[in-house]
Amino acid sequence: MAEPSSGIARRREAARNEANPAYLQRRQEIVAAAARVFKAKGLQGANLADIAAESGADRASLYYYVGNKEELFHEVVREAVVANLTVAQGIRDGEGNAPDKLRRLIISLMESYEQQYPILYVFIQENLTHVPDKHAAWARDMRRINRDYESILIELMQQGIDEGSIRPVAPAWVMAYGIMGMVGWTNRWFNPDESTISAAEIGSAYADSFLRGIEIPVRGRRRGRGDA
Amino acid sequence: MAEPSSGIARRREAARNEANPAYLQRRQEIVAAAARVFKAKGLQGANLADIAAESGADRASLYYYVGNKEELFHEVVREAVVANLTVAQGIRDGEGNAPDKLRRLIISLMESYEQQYPILYVFIQENLTHVPDKHAAWARDMRRINRDYESILIELMQQGIDEGSIRPVAPAWVMAYGIMGMVGWTNRWFNPDESTISAAEIGSAYADSFLRGIEIPVRGRRRGRGDA
DNA sequence: CACTCCTTAAACACTTGCGTTGACGAAACG
DNA sequence: CGTTTCGTCAACGCAAGTGTTTAAGGAGTG
Structure with a gap:
């Protein structure tokens, strides 16, 4: 300008x-x-x-x-979203088998939502399928980040299926979206300032439920309710 | 008028x-x-x-x-939503234990999304937390239906915990919202006209994954591997 | 006190979108 | 062939929302 x-x-x-x-x-x-x-x-x-x-x-x-309003909105969203993606990449590139990574990813995502409340939830709510043309460039950028995030989830899921640690109940992407759904849906009801349950507890519960349902226990290392 | x-x-x-x-x-x-x-x-x-x-x-x-636009929108949404609730009530009042009912509920919900596409997804997308004041009455009505639906889910979940067929991983409502999330989230990626996977398959996969993770198998009626 | 920083009331032009209007062509019908 | 009805069209008035500016402050500081 x-x-x-x-x-x-x-x-x-x-x-x-x-x-x-x-x-x-x-x-x-x-x-x-x-x-x-x-x-x-x-x-x-x-x-x-x-x-x-x-x-x-x-x-x-x-x-x-x-x-103007758009500048404000972009500012609200961008930083938090990028930081969030970085965390996910760190988990993907770290140690552990697929289910472990997925578990950590779920919990870290919930914790991000909590810490950055309500910014990431704003991003979720505007699912960016429909943005005014003016901000097409910005929207494309945000969508890319979103896609990258989902890709990590899908990748980990596929990896788990390939390495035999996850049951192939459905295509990896369907399962990955299921996880995104559980976690992303919290934007509708989870308010860290009023909640009686913490983000980590929610994430942990979802990981326990969903992952336990699809996980194939490693031989000799029984995975009881303690998840040791 | x-x-x-x-x-x-x-x-x-x-x-x-x-x-x-x-x-x-x-x-x-x-x-x-x-x-x-x-x-x-x-x-x-x-x-x-x-x-x-x-x-x-x-x-x-x-x-x-x-x-006007609002009349159009209301018409789009109302019928489908009410019909959907009725189905859920039917399942709740029918035969079976809690996990079975939940499983049927998940699948029927996905099938509703498919059959009525994209109407119910419209309802989901507008999560009704923010509606212009003018339609407060209508919005309240729709929210009530939504709440009734979720209540059924929570009720079944609680019932499962009480009757010992579901592990109390977290409060019933947290688990119920997890299911709502998995299924509701499909509004972002599932388009029955283009999908290679059917709504029933998705619902079935989610039910298998999540429910298997929280279900406590009935004695003598073994359900799949592990998790005994 | 003078000076700067920050805020505010008030107004403007402009755009978008809604709801409406009266008229028009085409088909239906006597 | 005149008339009526249906569906459509171009156009208008109106309201709301937004971006922007002007002019006028108050609060604090040196």
Whole structure:
């Protein structure tokens, strides 16, 4: 972009460039507030007035911190999603057999949801099958990350089938989506601030249930309920 | 409502009252087209122009068949959802132990998704946490149905735990939501018109995996390997 | 006090989308 | 062949949402 046309845009650029801590923090608060609003109302349903109210600022003040709603939304989503993918890649490239990795993946995913609440849930809710054309590039990028994530799940599942540690109940991708479903669905009911059960417990329970159902126990190493 | 204010509204009422088969069929086509658009773009994202295009009619022509977008959306959703709940209630009140019922419930749910495609998926996608205030009454109604459905799942799960046929890996509602998640998540990837795997197969696979993981086999009636 | 940072009220132009209107062609029917 | 009905069409008015700007502050700091 050339040079900001308006006064406020100029001032925003200036403030952002000098990296004032207070400015950046307030900005961060606004992003967090936006995340809550997006979670509650969706990208389309949320408007800047809502976000202003949630963050306790005037609508015009938002422009001192962000350019527009889309910039806000992108900012809400991108970082968390990328970080999340990195974790998954780490697990895939680490030690253990397929079921173990899957188990860790499930739990780590739930923990991410908890720690970053509600940002990743915002990403889930907007499943990105339908995004306004304007943000096609960004949406494509996010979809790619999403696909990469799912690929890891599928890959691990297939690996388990190949190495004989997982029963081939159905094609690997069907099973992988099943796991994504269990975990992703928590966006509808899990709120870490109010929940009586932790994310790790949920992830652990799902791993226990689903994986135990498809796992082929290793000979001589019985896998009781302790999962030692 | 008093009397239609506009001319087209009067003509719509008239046509609807005389129950002309051709009229009703065209109307049904429009509803079906709307379902596809809603599935693709979401309630907020879809506009009447999209729906008109999809159904091959002019935007204004839609008003000859339906009053407005909301009416269209409600019509898309309601019937299918109610029918779906009825099926679940039938299974709950039928024969069998908890795991068997759960298994049948999972498969029947997948089959509903397939048969009514994409209508029930539209309902899932709009998770109704955020609906414009105007339709609060309708939304409340739909949420109630949804809750009733989930309650059946939870009830069966709890019953299984109580009768000792299901391991209490986690609270019943957590497990129930896990199942809802696996199945509901299919809305993101399952398209019966293009799928190489049937809805029943998917449901069967999920039931096998998850239920096998939590089921406590009945004595003397051995169910598959291991896990005795 | 003067100065800067940040906020805010108020307004504007602009776009999108909804609901409506009155008229038009085509078929149906006397 | 006139008339009526059906389905459609181009166009309009209206409201809401959004981006943006202006001008005017208050709060804190030197």
